[in-house]
Amino acid sequence: xxxxxxxxxxxxxxxxxxxxxxxxxxxxxxxxxxxxxxxxxxxxxxxxxxxxxxxxxxxxxxxxxxxxxxxxxxxxxxxxxxxxxxxxxxxxxxxxxxxxxxxxxxxxxxxxxxxxxxxxxxxxxxx
Numbered sequence: 001x002x003x004x005x006x007x008x009x010x011x012x013x014x015x016x017x018x019x020x021x022x023x024x025x026x027x028x029x030x031x032x033x034x035x036x037x038x039x040x041x042x043x044x045x046x047x048x049x050x051x052x053x054x055x056x057x058x059x060x061x062x063x064x065x066x067x068x069x070x071x072x073x074x075x076x077x078x079x080x081x082x083x084x085x086x087x088x089x090x091x092x093x094x095x096x097x098x099x100x101x102x103x104x105x106x107x108x109x110x111x112x113x114x115x116x117x118x119x120x121x122x123x124x125x126x127x
Contacts, residue, residue: 006104009096013107018090021114025083028076035073039066082115089117098122 009017089095096105100122109116118126 007097008093009104009107011093014090014093014095017095017110017114018087020111021083021086021090024114025080025087028080028083032073032076032080035069035076038069039073079115086115100125 086095096107096110097103098105098119099117101119103119105116105119109120
C-alpha cells in the first residue's frame with residue numbers, strides 16, 4: 001500500500017497553513033477596520049465656506065468613496081468569515097480536502113487561496 005494517495009495533510013502541514021491563515025486574518029481584520037472607519041468618518045472633510053459647486057462635487061466624491069469603502073468592508077468581512085471557517089477545518093483535520101471530489105487540494109492552491117474548499121477541477125466544473 002505504498003502507492004496510496006494521501007487523504008489529508010499532516011499535522012505539521014496543517015500548522016503551516018494555520019500560521020498563513022492567521023497572518024491573513026490579522027491583515028483582513030486591519031483592512032476591515034480601516035474601511036469601516038472610512039465609511040463612518042467619510043464626511044469629516046469640512047467644505048463649509050467653499051463655493052456651492054465645489055461643495056456638491058465634494059459631496060459626490062464622498063458618497064462614491066463611502067460606497068467603495070462599504071463594498072471593500074463587505075468583501076473584507078466575507079474574507080474574514082472564510083478564513084475563520086478554514087481554521088475550523090484545520091482543527092477538524094478536514095482542511096484542504098475538496099468538498100466535491102474528496103481529494104486533496106494541491107498545496108500551491110491553498111498557499112495562494114488558503115480558504116479554498118474546491119480543487120481547480122471542481123471549481124471549473126461548476127462554472
